Amino acid sequence: MTTANLFDQPGPKAARRITLFTIGAVVLIAIVVAYAVMELAARGQFDAARWSPLTNPKLILFLLQGLLNTLGAAAVSLVLALVMGIGLAIGRLSDVRFVRGPCVVIVELARAAPVLLSMLFLFLAFPLAFHIDLSAFWTVVLALTLYNGAAIAEIVRAGVLTLPSGQQEAAYAIGLRWWPTMRLVLLPQALRVMLPGLIGQLIVLIKDSALGFIVGYQELAAQAQSAALLFNNPLQTYVVVGLVFVLLNSALSWVSTYVSGRQVGADSRDQAITTVGLEPEAAAALRALDVERRMGR
Amino acid sequence: MNEIIEVLPTLLRSFGTTLELALLSTIASLLVGTVVAIMRVAPIPPLRWAGTAYVHFVRNTPITIIFFIIVFGLPQVGVIFSFFWFAVLVLTLYTGTFVAETVRAGIQAIPAGQIEAARSIGLSFTQVIRYVVLPQALRNVVPPLATVLIALLKNTSVASAFGVAEAINSMTNLVNVHSTVVLGIMGATGFAYISLALLLGRAFAWLERTVAIVR
Numbered sequence: 027m028t029t030a031n032l033f034d035q036p037g038p039k040a041a042r043r044i045t046l047f048t049i050g051a052v053v054l055i056a057i058v059v060a061y062a063v064m065e066l067a068a069r070g071q072f073d074a075a076r077w078s079p080l081t082n083p084k085l086i087l088f089l090l091q092g093l094l095n096t097l098g099a100a101a102v103s104l105v106l107a108l109v110m111g112i113g114l115a116i117g118r119l120s121d122v123r124f125v126r127g128p129c130v131v132i133v134e135l136a137r138a139a140p141v142l143l144s145m146l147f148l149f150l151a152f153p154l155a156f157h158i159d160l161s162a163f164w165t166v167v168l169a170l171t172l173y174n175g176a177a178i179a180e181i182v183r184a185g186v187l188t189l190p191s192g193q194q195e196a197a198y199a200i201g202l203r204w205w206p207t208m209r210l211v212l213l214p215q216a217l218r219v220m221l222p223g224l225i226g227q228l229i230v231l232i233k234d235s236a237l238g239f240i241v242g243y244q245e246l247a248a249q250a251q252s253a254a255l256l257f258n259n260p261l262q263t264y265v266v267v268g269l270v271f272v273l274l275n276s277a278l279s280w281v282s283t284y285v286s287g288r289q290v291g292a293d294s295r296d297q298a299i300t301t302v303g304l305e306p307e308a309a310a311a312l313r314a315l316d317v318e319r320r321m322g323r
Numbered sequence: 324m325n326e327i328i329e330v331l332p333t334l335l336r337s338f339g340t341t342l343e344l345a346l347l348s349t350i351a352s353l354l355v356g357t358v359v360a361i362m363r364v365a366p367i368p369p370l371r372w373a374g375t376a377y378v379h380f381v382r383n384t385p386i387t388i389i390f391f392i393i394v395f396g397l398p399q400v401g402v403i404f405s406f407f408w409f410a411v412l413v414l415t416l417y418t419g420t421f422v423a424e425t426v427r428a429g430i431q432a433i434p435a436g437q438i439e440a441a442r443s444i445g446l447s448f449t450q451v452i453r454y455v456v457l458p459q460a461l462r463n464v465v466p467p468l469a470t471v472l473i474a475l476l477k478n479t480s481v482a483s484a485f486g487v488a489e490a491i492n493s494m495t496n497l498v499n500v501h502s503t504v505v506l507g508i509m510g511a512t513g514f515a516y517i518s519l520a521l522l523l524g525r526a527f528a529w530l531e532r533t534v535a536i537v538r
Contacts, residue, residue, distance in 0.1 A: 036366070044366050051369040069400050138520035139513055140477035142484075142491060147509050150498050154505045229383075236385035240484050247387050254395065261396035268384045268392060275383035299428045304421060305474055308467035312425060315432040315463065 071261055079257040080266055092249030093270065099163060099238060099245060100231040103170035107227070110171060111178025116208060118183055129179075136176035137305075141234050145169035149241040162243035170231055177230070180306045181223045185216030222286035226301065226309065229275045229282075236271075246270065326504045327511070330497050334508070337493035338515050344407070344479045344489055348414035349472055355415055356422025357461075361452055363427055374423070382420040386481055389413050394485045406486035414478060421471045428467075429460035462534050469527030473520050480516075490515065 036044055066072060079085055117129030136144075148165045152158045160168070189212060197207040239248035246267055254263040299316050301309035362374035381389065393416075394409050404412070433456050441455040461468075483492035494512045498505050 047367045048369055051367055051373075055369055055373060065400055071400060134521070135517055138473075138477075138517040140480040140491070140516060142480040143509075143513055143516060146491065146495060147513070150495065151505045151509050154498070154502055233383075233385040236387040237481065239387070247385065247391065250388075251391065254391075260391065261399050264388055264391040264396055268380075268388045271385055271388060272380055272383040276379070279383070299424055299431070301424075304425075304467070305470040308421075308425065308470040311464070311467040312428040315428045 076257070076259040076262050079253070079259060080262060085253055085257075088253065089246065089249050089267065089270075092244060092246035095163075095243065096232060096235050096238075096245040096247075099166045099170065099235045099243065100228060103167045103174060103231050103235075104224075104228055106167065106171040107174035107178050107231075108224070110175030112182055112213070114175065114179035115182035115186065116213075118179065119186055119208070121204060133176045133179050136172050137180070139173070141169055141173045142237055142240065144172050145237060145241055162238065162241055165241050166235060166238040166243045166245070169237075170234055173234075174227055174231055177306050178224065178227055181220050181227070182213075182216060184306065184310055185220040185223075186212050188219065189215055222282045223306065223309065225278055225282035225285065226304075229278050232275060232278075233271070326501050327507045330501055330504070330508060331511075333493055333497060334490070334511055334515075337488055338490045338512075340407075340487065341476075341479050341489040341491075342519075344410055344414065344482060344487065345476045347411050348418060348475055348479070351411065351415040352418035352422050352475065355419035357426050357457070359419060359423035360426035360430060363423065364430055366448060378420045378423055381416055382424075386413065386417045386478055387484075389417055390481060390485050406482075410479070410482035410485060410487045414475060414482070417478065418471065418475045421474070422468065425464050425467045425471055426460060429464035430456055432463055433459055459536065462536060465527060465531040465534065469524065469531075472527075473523050476520060476523065477516070 070076070114129050114133055117125050118133065120126050120129075145165060148160055148168055152160055186208075193211055193215070194207055197211040202210065235243075235245055236247040238245040239251055242248070250263050250267040254260040257263070299312050301312050304312065359374045359377060362370040363378075365371060390410075390413050393413050394406070397403070397409070437455055437459070438451055441451045446454065479489060480491040482489055483495065490512055494508055497508050501508065
């Protein structure tokens with residue numbers, strides 16, 4: 027058995043029992059699926075009228091426009107969040123207390139507030155309290171940047187802190203000051219380590235950009251909502267749009283695993299832990315447990 | 324200032340709904356997540372496949388889309404709950420995937436010798452899980468579980484767009500009525516979320532120290 031150290035090679039009796047349970051589980055799953063399918067069919071959810079709008083080229087274009095807007099907001103936020111994240115991480119690693127303090131506060135606050143709250147703050151408070159009207163695009167992008175910038179700051183900081191302390195000491199020993207040490211020695215190494223984490227953050231961005239419909243940004247979820255209202259086929263539209271997201275994010279998550287240097291498939295697929303989509307420390311903690319397990323072998 | 328005092332009871336009440344939503348979903352998603360994690364390490368292949376499929380599909384879908392599917396899709400097939408219970412269902416399904424992966428990482432980090440020892444004294448798979456693996460695995464993953472559950476608290480805000488009168492929902496309503504104290508209302512809501520999230524962080528740090536196994 028490849029799957030776990032949790033059970034050993036089954037003997038004849040255990041093998042029979044596993045076969046029995048397997049058959050039982052298959053039957054149970056089949057019954058649940060069959061019931062769901064029958065129920066869906068009885069309520070006309072498989073009617074061509076509900077699915078055919080989704081093959082309409084105009085609707086597909088409409089949804090693709092939404093997908094493009096989703097990707098656009100996610101890409102712009104990623105770039106801005108990277109700038110903000112690296113800046114805050116450097117600030118938080120600084121030796122000067124007056125630089126470090128504010129950076130700590132910004133990172134902690136930005137990470138503790140829900141993205142939707144920041145989005146609504148930009149959407150409602152900016153026009154009313156400061157007379158600044160942001161477009162829907164910038165409302166979404168800035169809210170996503172705030173949270174993800176703080177998250178990336180933590181990823182970068184963790185990346186720098188995991189480097190052996192000899193790196194910094196050696197740089198100081200050859201006469202580099204704090205900033206050249208950071209820029210020439212520590213950051214380049216940290217950034218390479220954190221590439222998989224960054225791709226994971228892109229997935230978080232793509233998923234969170236679906237909040238854009240609340241502030242009127244025409245991303246994929248918003249377009250899906252309009253389409254589902256028009257054709258009265260919510261289940262069909264949302265399931266298809268959900269699958270688009272799954273496809274996109276699985277592809278990104280595969281890339282993230284691939285660049286993390288761990289050959290995809292080297293570990294049994296059943297065992298690899300997906301950390302994508304978790305908060306940075308949670309992902310780091312799980313990766314550490316995973317490393318422990320591999321070393322323990 | 325008077326207006327702030329006027330809206331305060333509404334804000335507090337709605338934050339109570341947020342807490343209720345978060346608490347119910349926390350309990351349910353811990354249960355779902357642990358069960359799915361066990362399914363994914365079980366010797367029975369269909370259970371593993373089912374667990375893997377659930378985790379893969381749900382965690383890669385935005386929570387907004389899951390809300391859409393559940394809140395607008397389920398009534399189409401005659402499944403109707405109140406918005407609050409729909410929100411609990413969505414938050415549980417979504418957070419359950421993260422809990423499942425976290426717990427599974429904890430399970431897999433248990434050294435093989437522990438399980439071999441447990442097997443050799445005659446414990447069955449379920450007994451190994453119940454008495455040897457889970458008590459250690461869950462302790463191992465308290466810090467990552469804490470961040471998963473804090474993320475759940477923040478995700479309850481999405482329910483505001485799907486008919487649940489929680490903190491963000493009533494904040495939006497109040498802002499439209501009391502437009503002179505926008506910053507006060509939003510500041511108070513933000514303060515509540517941020518302090519609760521930071522407080523939870525502290526509480527979990529304490530929990531970690533308390534349940535840690537001293538070797």
